[in-house]
Amino acid sequence: MSAMTLKRSGxxxxxxxxxxxxxxxxxxxxxxxxxxxxxxxVGNMLGSVPMAAINVLSPVTQLYFSTTIxxxxxxxxxxxxxxxxxxxxxxxxxxxAASALLIIISAVFLVVQLIFVNNIAALLTPIKSLRDExxxxxxxxxxxxxxxxxxxxxxxxxxxxxxxxxxxxLIIISxxxxxxxxxxxxxxxxxxIAGSAIATVIGNFVSFCIMIFHFAGKHNTxxxxxxxxxxxxxxxxxxxxxxxxxxxxxxxxMLVTVTSFYMNIAIQSAGGQEGMVSxxxxxxxxxxxxxxxxxxxxxxxPIVSTLLGERDNEGIRYALKFxxxxxxxxxxxxxxxxEIAPGGVALLFGDKTPKEMESIIPALRISALSFVGLxxxxxxxxxxxxxxxxxxxxxxxxxxxxxxxxxxxxxxxxLFGINGLWMTFSAAQYGTCIFIxxxxxxxxxxxxxKYKNIFLLEDxxxxxxxxxxxxxxxxxxxxSVEHAMEGSRGEAVADSIAQIFNIVSENDKSSLNDIRVMxxxxxxxxxxxxxxxxxxxxKFDRISNNxxxxxxxxxxxxxxxx
Numbered sequence: 001m002s003a004m005t006l007k008r009s010g011x012x013x014x015x016x017x018x019x020x021x022x023x024x025x026x027x028x029x030x031x032x033x034x035x036x037x038x039x040x041x042v043g044n045m046l047g048s049v050p051m052a053a054i055n056v057l058s059p060v061t062q063l064y065f066s067t068t069i070x071x072x073x074x075x076x077x078x079x080x081x082x083x084x085x086x087x088x089x090x091x092x093x094x095x096x097a098a099s100a101l102l103i104i105i106s107a108v109f110l111v112v113q114l115i116f117v118n119n120i121a122a123l124l125t126p127i128k129s130l131r132d133e134x135x136x137x138x139x140x141x142x143x144x145x146x147x148x149x150x151x152x153x154x155x156x157x158x159x160x161x162x163x164x165x166x167x168x169x170l171i172i173i174s175x176x177x178x179x180x181x182x183x184x185x186x187x188x189x190x191x192x193i194a195g196s197a198i199a200t201v202i203g204n205f206v207s208f209c210i211m212i213f214h215f216a217g218k219h220n221t222x223x224x225x226x227x228x229x230x231x232x233x234x235x236x237x238x239x240x241x242x243x244x245x246x247x248x249x250x251x252x253x254m255l256v257t258v259t260s261f262y263m264n265i266a267i268q269s270a271g272g273q274e275g276m277v278s279x280x281x282x283x284x285x286x287x288x289x290x291x292x293x294x295x296x297x298x299x300x301x302p303i304v305s306t307l308l309g310e311r312d313n314e315g316i317r318y319a320l321k322f323x324x325x326x327x328x329x330x331x332x333x334x335x336x337x338x339e340i341a342p343g344g345v346a347l348l349f350g351d352k353t354p355k356e357m358e359s360i361i362p363a364l365r366i367s368a369l370s371f372v373g374l375x376x377x378x379x380x381x382x383x384x385x386x387x388x389x390x391x392x393x394x395x396x397x398x399x400x401x402x403x404x405x406x407x408x409x410x411x412x413x414x415l416f417g418i419n420g421l422w423m424t425f426s427a428a429q430y431g432t433c434i435f436i437x438x439x440x441x442x443x444x445x446x447x448x449x450k451y452k453n454i455f456l457l458e459d460x461x462x463x464x465x466x467x468x469x470x471x472x473x474x475x476x477x478x479x480s481v482e483h484a485m486e487g488s489r490g491e492a493v494a495d496s497i498a499q500i501f502n503i504v505s506e507n508d509k510s511s512l513n514d515i516r517v518m519x520x521x522x523x524x525x526x527x528x529x530x531x532x533x534x535x536x537x538x539k540f541d542r543i544s545n546n547x548x549x550x551x552x553x554x555x556x557x558x559x560x561x562x
Contacts, residue, residue, distance in 0.1 A: 006484050009467040010318035012512050012531050013307075016553060017299055017322050020159065023168035025295030027155050037175060038137075038196040039280060040348060041182045048277045048356065050193045053133035055280035056125045057141070059261045060113075064148055066254040067105060071098045072153030073298060074246025076160040077386060079222070080302040083160070084309020086550045086557070092225040095157055097238035099224065102153055106146040113142045124261070127268060136194045144201030147208045154211055160302045161222050162554035166214065170207045178203035221551075248385055248393035255401025262406055263421065270418040277356050278363040281346050282422070285338065285364065292330040293375045296323050297382040304386035306552055310527060312516065313457040314465055320383055320455060327375040338368040359418075366422035373429030380436050389456065392439060400432040463524070464493075464517040470505040470532065474498050485517070492562050493517055493524050499543045500528050500558050507556075508532030523561050530556040 043051035075098035082090040113120065121135050141148075151174065159167040178199045185195030214220055228235045267279045300323050307315040338345055342364040346357060377400050384393035408427040412420030444451050450458060464484055468477055481494040497515060504513060511532025518525045535556050540547040548559045 006464065006466045006480055008314060008318075008465045008514060008516075010315075010322070011467060012514050012529060012555070013303065013315050013318045014322050015512075015531065016303060016555070017319060017326075019554075020164045020299045020303065021295060021326070023159055023164035023171075024299040025292060026168045026171040027152060027159065027295070027298070037179055038182065038200065041179075041186065042193060042196050043280075045186050046193060048280075048353075049129055050133045050137075052277050052280045053125075053130045053193065054137055054196075055283050056130055056134050056264060057138060058264070058283055059124065060120070060138075060141075063254065064109075064145075066250040067102075067109075067149055068152045068156070070246040070250030071102050071105075071242060072156035072246075073249055073301065073385075074098070074242040075153070076156040077245050077301050077305050078241055079157060079160045080305035080553070081309045083550065083552045084306035084557075086548055086559075088221070089225070092223050093228050093234065093238050094242065095222045096225045096228050097235060098153065098157070098242055099150075100229075100235075101239060101242070102150050103146075106149045109149070110142060110145040113145070114139075117142065125264070125268065133193050136192060137197045140194055140197035140201055144197075144204055147201065147204035151204050151208050151211060154215075157222060158211070158214070160553075161220070162551065163219075164554075170211055173210065174203040174207035176203070177206050244390055245385065248381060248390060248397045251394065251397045251401065255397065263409060263424070266409060266413060267418065267421055270413060270421065278359045281360050282363055282367050285334075285345065285368070289331060289334050289371050289374070290378075292334075293327060293371075293378050296327045296330065296375075297379045299323065300379075301382055301386045302553060304383070308387060310529075310557070311460060311518070312527070313455075313460050314462070314516075315514070316387065316457060317455050320379075323379060323383075324376075327379055328372070331371040331375040335368050335371050338364055362419060363422045366419060367425045370425035370429045373426060373433050377429055377432040377436065387456070392443075395439065396432065396436060399435050400428065404428040404431045461519045462516060463519055464515070466515050468501070468513045468515060470501075470507075470511045470513060470530070471509050472505075474502050474505065477501055481517075489524060489562070493526060496526050496544070496560055496562055497528070500526070500540070500547070500560070503535065503539050503543075504528065504530040504532060504556065504558075507535045520561075526558075526560045526562060528556075528558040530558070532556065 039051050039054050042054060075094050078094045079091045082088070082094065117135065117138060121131050121138060125131050125134060151170065155167045155170055158170070181199030181202050182196050185191045185199055186193075189195060191198065215222070228238065264279065300319050303319050304316050307313075307319065342361045343357065345364060346360045377396060381393050381396040381400070384390070384396065405424060405428040408431070409421055409424040412423045412427065414420070416423060440454055440456065443456055444453075452459075464481065466480075475498075478494045478498040481497050482491060484490075485493055497517075501513065501515075504511065508530075511530050513531075514527075514529045516527040518527070531554075534551055535549070537549040540549050540558065544560060546560050546562075550557045
C-alpha cells in the first residue's frame with residue numbers, strides 16, 4: 001500500500017479563506033472607510049468640531065451599510081449556494097433581483113433625504129455648531145447615494161463570482177481617489193468639510209464606472225436575467241429570499257443605527273462637545289476593528305455557503321475554526337495597541353486639547369475591551385446566516401443591536417456617569433456571547449444527539465475524505481483509495497478518482513485537491529475540489545457522461561455519481 005495519508009488537511013479552505021480575507025475586509029470598510037479617512041483628514045485640517053460633525057452622521061451611514069448587507073451580502077450568500085449546487089440560472093436570477101431592488105431604494109433614499117435634510121440634521125444633533133458643519137457634509141453625501149449603495153453591494157457579488165482581487169481593487173481605487181481629492185478639495189480649493197464629502201462621491205463614481213465595464217465584459221459569469229420580470233411570482237420569490245437571507249446582518253446594522261443615535265444623544269447630554277469628540281475617536285477605532293471582524297466573518301459566507309451546497313460539513317468546520325483564530329488574533333492585537341498607547345491612537349485624528357485628551361483616553365481604554373466579544377458575536381451571527389439558520393442569526397442581531405445596548409447604556413450611565421456609557425460596549429457584546437452559547441446549547445439538547453458541538457452540523461455519511469497534492473503519483477492515489485474501499489464498487493470509485501486526478505494534475509501540478517466520497521441513496525458520490533487553474537470541461541466529458549464540472553470561488557469543482 002502507498003504511504004499516502006487518507007486524511008483531510010483543510011489547506012485548500014485555509015488558502016481560500018486568506019485569499020478572500022483582505023478583499024472582504026475592504027468590502028466591509030467600503031461604506032465606512034471613507035468616513036474614517038474623512039474624519040482623520042478633517043480632524044487634522046479643519047479641527048475637532050467638523051470631525052465630530054461627520055461622526056454625528058453615523059446613524060445614516062449605518063443605514064446605508066445595512067442596506068448593502070441586506071441586498072449585497074444576501075445576494076452573495078444565495079449566489080454562492082447556487083454555484084455550489086451548479087445552478088447558474090438561479091445565481092443570475094438572484095443577481096438581477098438584487099440589482100433592481102437597489103436601484104429603486106437608491107432613488108427613494110436620495111429624494112427623501114434631499115427634501116428633509118434640515119429636519120434630519122436637527123434630529124441628529126441639538127448642538128448648532130455641529131449641525132451647521134453636518135449639513136455642509138450631508139448634502140453632497142446624499143447626492144452620491146446611488147454609488148454608495150450599488151458599488152459595495154455589487155462588489156459582494158463580484159467576490160462570490162470568484163474574483164476577490166477585482167473586488168478589492170474597486171474598493172482600493174475608490175478610497176485612493178477619495179484620499180487624493182480630500183487633500184485637493186479641502187486644501188487648494190478651500191471647500192471645507194463639503195469638499196470631503198464630494199471627494200467620497202467622486203471616488204465611488206469612478207469605481208462604479210469600472211464595475212459597469214466588468215459586468216459588460218466576457219470575464220463576468222453573472223448576467224442580468226431580464227426574463228425574471230416577466231414572471232412576477234419568481235421575481236418576488238427571489239426578493240423574499242434576499243430579504244430573509246440578508247435580514248439578520250442588515251437588521252444588526254440597522255439596530256446599530258438606532259443605538260448610535262441613542263448613544264450620540266446620551267453622550268452629548270453627559271459630556272457635551274468633548275464627549276462627542278471622544279465618541280468620534282471611538283467610532284473610528286470601531287470602524288477599523290469592525291472591518292477586521294466583519295471581514296473575517298463575512299469571508300466565511302461565500303465559502304461556507306458553497307460548502308453547504310456541496311454538503312461538505314467537514315469543510316465548514318475548517319472554515320469556522322480558521323475564522324475564530326483570525327478574529328482572536330486581530331481583536332486582541334488591537335486591544336493591546338489601544339491599551340498601551342491610547343494617546344497615540346487619538347492623535348491619528350488630529351491634535352486634541354488637554355481637556356479633550358482627558359476624556360478620550362479613558363473612553364478608548366474602556367471601550368476597546370469589548371472587541372473580543374464583538375468579534376465572536378458577529379462571527380456566529382454570520383455563521384448562522386451562511387448555514388441557513390436564519391432564525392438564530394436574526395435573534396443574535398436583535399439581542400446585539402438593541403436588546404442589550406440601550407438598557408445597559410441607561411443603567412451603567414446612571415451608576416458610573418459617562419464612563420458607564422463606554423462600558424456599555426462590553427456589556428452588550430459579552431452579553432450577546434452568553435446568549436449565543438445558551439442558544440447553541442439549547443439546540444444541541446433539543447436535537448437529541450443529532451448535533452454534538454458548536455458547529456450544529458450533522459455527521460455526513462462519508463466513506464472517504466482526504467487532501468492530496470497534484471504532484472502525487474496517480475498510481476499511489478488509486479492504491480490508497482482501493483485499500484480504503486474494498487470490493488468491486490470500491491475499485492470503480494478508485495478508477496473514477498484516478499481518472500479525474502490525472503486530468504487535474506496534468507492541468508496544474510502545484511495545485512491541491514480535496515477528495516471526498518459519500519454514500520447517498522445507495523450510490524457513491526465522488527467530489528473533487530481543485531484549487532488550480534481552470535480546467536477545460538470537455539476533458540471530463542471524454543472519460544464519463546456522469547461527471548459534472550463547474551468553476552466555483554476560483555476553484556474547479558468535479559462531481560460524479562457511481
